[in-house]
Amino acid sequence: MAQQSGRYSYYEETRALEVTDRPRKFLEAFAAVLEHSSYGIALDAYARVGAKCSRCAASCQLYQATGDPRDIPCRRSELLLRVYRRYFTYGGMLRARLFADFALDDAAIDRMAEEFYRCTACRRCKLTCPFGVDHGLVTHLARYLLAEVGVVPKALVVSVREQLAGVGNTSGIPAAALRDTCEFLHDELQETYGADVPFPIDVEGAEHVFFPAVSDYLLEPDTLMGNAAVMHVTGGSWTIGTGNFDGINYGLFYSDRMMERICKRVGAEVRRLKGRKVLVGECGHATRSAWLLPNFLGADAPPAVAFLQYTYRALAAGKIPLKREKIAERLTYHDPCNLARAGRITEEPREILQAISAEYVEMTPNRSENYCCGGGGGTVSIDEIRAFRTRKMGKAKADQIRATGAKLVVAPCANCKKQLKEVCEDNGLEDVRVVGLHDLLLKCIDFGAAGGKGKE
Amino acid sequence: MDAWLDWARGPAFVFSFVFLLLGLLRHVALTAWEVAHVWRRAGDRKLPLGKLLRATLLWLVPFTRLRHRFWFGLTSLVFHVCILVVPVFLAGHVALWARGLGLSWPAIPNAVADALTLLAVVTAVLLLGQRVFSRATRSLSRVQDFALPPLVAVPFATGFLMMHPGWNPFDFQATFFVHVMSANLLFVLTPLTKLSHMILMPSTQLVAELAWHWPVDSGSAVGRALGKEGEPV
Ligand code: SF4
Numbered sequence: 001m002a003q004q005s006g007r008y009s010y011y012e013e014t015r016a017l018e019v020t021d022r023p024r025k026f027l028e029a030f031a032a033v034l035e036h037s038s039y040g041i042a043l044d045a046y047a048r049v050g051a052k053c054s055r056c057a058a059s060c061q062l063y064q065a066t067g068d069p070r071d072i073p074c075r076r077s078e079l080l081l082r083v084y085r086r087y088f089t090y091g092g093m094l095r096a097r098l099f100a101d102f103a104l105d106d107a108a109i110d111r112m113a114e115e116f117y118r119c120t121a122c123r124r125c126k127l128t129c130p131f132g133v134d135h136g137l138v139t140h141l142a143r144y145l146l147a148e149v150g151v152v153p154k155a156l157v158v159s160v161r162e163q164l165a166g167v168g169n170t171s172g173i174p175a176a177a178l179r180d181t182c183e184f185l186h187d188e189l190q191e192t193y194g195a196d197v198p199f200p201i202d203v204e205g206a207e208h209v210f211f212p213a214v215s216d217y218l219l220e221p222d223t224l225m226g227n228a229a230v231m232h233v234t235g236g237s238w239t240i241g242t243g244n245f246d247g248i249n250y251g252l253f254y255s256d257r258m259m260e261r262i263c264k265r266v267g268a269e270v271r272r273l274k275g276r277k278v279l280v281g282e283c284g285h286a287t288r289s290a291w292l293l294p295n296f297l298g299a300d301a302p303p304a305v306a307f308l309q310y311t312y313r314a315l316a317a318g319k320i321p322l323k324r325e326k327i328a329e330r331l332t333y334h335d336p337c338n339l340a341r342a343g344r345i346t347e348e349p350r351e352i353l354q355a356i357s358a359e360y361v362e363m364t365p366n367r368s369e370n371y372c373c374g375g376g377g378g379t380v381s382i383d384e385i386r387a388f389r390t391r392k393m394g395k396a397k398a399d400q401i402r403a404t405g406a407k408l409v410v411a412p413c414a415n416c417k418k419q420l421k422e423v424c425e426d427n428g429l430e431d432v433r434v435v436g437l438h439d440l441l442l443k444c445i446d447f448g449a450a451g452g453k454g455k456e
Numbered sequence: 457m458d459a460w461l462d463w464a465r466g467p468a469f470v471f472s473f474v475f476l477l478l479g480l481l482r483h484v485a486l487t488a489w490e491v492a493h494v495w496r497r498a499g500d501r502k503l504p505l506g507k508l509l510r511a512t513l514l515w516l517v518p519f520t521r522l523r524h525r526f527w528f529g530l531t532s533l534v535f536h537v538c539i540l541v542v543p544v545f546l547a548g549h550v551a552l553w554a555r556g557l558g559l560s561w562p563a564i565p566n567a568v569a570d571a572l573t574l575l576a577v578v579t580a581v582l583l584l585g586q587r588v589f590s591r592a593t594r595s596l597s598r599v600q601d602f603a604l605p606p607l608v609a610v611p612f613a614t615g616f617l618m619m620h621p622g623w624n625p626f627d628f629q630a631t632f633f634v635h636v637m638s639a640n641l642l643f644v645l646t647p648l649t650k651l652s653h654m655i656l657m658p659s660t661q662l663v664a665e666l667a668w669h670w671p672v673d674s675g676s677a678v679g680r681a682l683g684k685e686g687e688p689v
């Protein structure tokens with residue numbers, strides 16, 4: 001059985017220790033990736049410009065919390081950029097001939113291995129850099145290259161293995177168990193709300209094929225019930241596929257090779273079911289991965305629909321009947337980085353929440369300038385770094401939540417939810433509850449007015 | 457001294473200026489080639505053009521971008537405005553261009569130029585100061601980051617002295633020589649250092665977005681290149 005190796009703050013699998021000749025392999029992987037991807041265009045620009053002004057430091061919550069120079073975004077990215085400059089630019093190669101310049105060795109790889117897993121790739125710093133230097137991209141690429149020399153947190157690789165080579169999803173849920181769970185959720189909805197809400201399974205030709213973070217089936221039944229209820233009252237055409245019902249894609253966090261394989265499985269399941277769209281559950285990174293589908297599948301990739309957008313459109317069209325009573329508790333909304341940073345989904349959840357809540361408050365900063373929950377970039381799955389995640393990375397978030405005075409935090413993302421629950425526990429916010437958006441919406445749907453299927 | 461000055465204003469200037477133009481052109485050509493290359497191969501050809509344009513313009517005219525590090529942002533902004541306006545719109549320079557190339561444009565009053573010149577020098581010193589005294593910035597800085605602000609200040613300081621010979625403790629010709637040669641040096645350094653941002657700046661937002669647009673099958677292509685297709689996860 002694989003176990004902890006103790007080289008870095010996170011556990012690795014033992015086989016990672018057996019990798020030899022890492023610098024050479026790292027450079028080979030770098031060369032291959034530069035040739036077959038598009039990262040070169042950014043690295044080339046970043047190697048030439050870059051004011052070293054440290055504005056990015058002022059916006060990184062990690063540096064704000066630790067004040068440690070190694071956590072300055074531009075400084076960490078330089079760890080990879082110098083490799084690029086030295087081995088892949090003419091100037092660098094020339095300089096290496098003339099002077100005893102930097103050479104990539106195991107120590108340099110160890111340093112990258114540690115530091116690129118401190119950054120959550122939340123990309124907040126990109127907004128404050130005059131040149132839009134995307135440190136999230138540099139972190140993404142560095143982790144990809146590190147993975148090619150065996151450096152990956154065990155937590156991430158184990159999930160991906162289960163998905164690609166095991167049962168077929170990151171939580172290891174067999175199809176039979178999925179059917180049972182759906183049946184259970186159906187009965188639960190019947191009992192609590194008196195509504196007969198179907199969970200269509202393997203229906204061919206549905207418009208939407210549903211891909212939530214599969215962990216929702218274990219941990220967030222309320223979110224799923226809310227999802228199904230929305231599809232029910234809006235008469236939406238959807239299905240859950242037993243071939244693949246997992247929207248999670250940890251390839252995004254450490255390897256484009258894995259990300260591609262996971263994306264292709266999503267595409268294959270939609271094709272098998274003759275569906276048309278990928279409907280992503282409440283999950284930031286799953287949504288972003290689905291947006292990246294055309295990167296792997298080309299122009300005829302099925303379009304991705306985020307559940308929040310579907311629900312918002314239905315609500316705006318008057319298709320979701322709501323009860324008169326609203327949620328009375330003060331509540332606030334956490335923007336998942338993968339939804340909000342590039343400004344793609346910020347208003348939809350707010351519109352929905354304002355429709356169902358009596359006291360909605362914003363945390364500041366918000367929308368595209370939000371603070372990361374602190375567990376982004378897959379770090380939330382790494383349990384052994386919890387103290388770092390919640391006390392350092394998550395400190396800004398805890399302060400923000402505290403300042404709102406809200407006891408209910410809505411986070412439409414499986415990863416943010418897990419992280420925020422731990423952030424609250426570890427920062428003296430035990431009385432704060434972290435929930436999904438559809439959990440709350442479910443409580444407010446008026447099934448009686450929704451077309452007679454309910455008992456009420 | 458006259459011969460030296462003629463050399464600085466003549467061949468040395470022409471060389472540096474042509475070097476600057478060609479160097480910048482090279483950056484533009486390389487970037488354009490890379491953009492086309494990425495675009496041609498990309499699996500996803502949809503770009504958020506509106507957002508990219510907005511981000512680019514916001515940073516080209518960064519008046520709204522000062523919030524983080526307000527004083528530093530303001531200093532930097534004033535510095536950039538001064539060093540762009542004065543060399544181009546100073547009456548003396550306009551006259552030189554008119555004589556050399558027959559091109560002419562309106563000039564700013566000399567009093568305004570004086571004020572902007574002094575501001576340029578002061579802000580250059582302040583920028584250096586913030587670099588030296590801010591721990592985060594200092595820890596990032598390379599040699600060029602410390603050297604460039606004072607170097608940029610030299611042509612402005614000497615220019616000011618030339619405009620006010622009464623205050624100039626140095627020989628006029630020598631001041632003139634330093635003025636021209638420091639500018640020439642900056643022209644040569646621009647394409648070679650971070651000063652190249654003067655031409656690359658408008659492309660950086662686009663470039664950052666394009667870097668996320670890979671060719672279809674980029675992952676498996678990398679796997680094949682490394683002989684890892686069959687490898688277990
Ligand atoms: S804000 Fe941009 S230019 Fe300034 S130090 Fe950070 S990455 Fe470099």
Ligand code: SF4
Nearest residue numbers: 060119120122123125
């Ligand atoms: S991506 Fe986020 S965590 Fe990483 S350096 Fe930038 S602000 Fe910090």
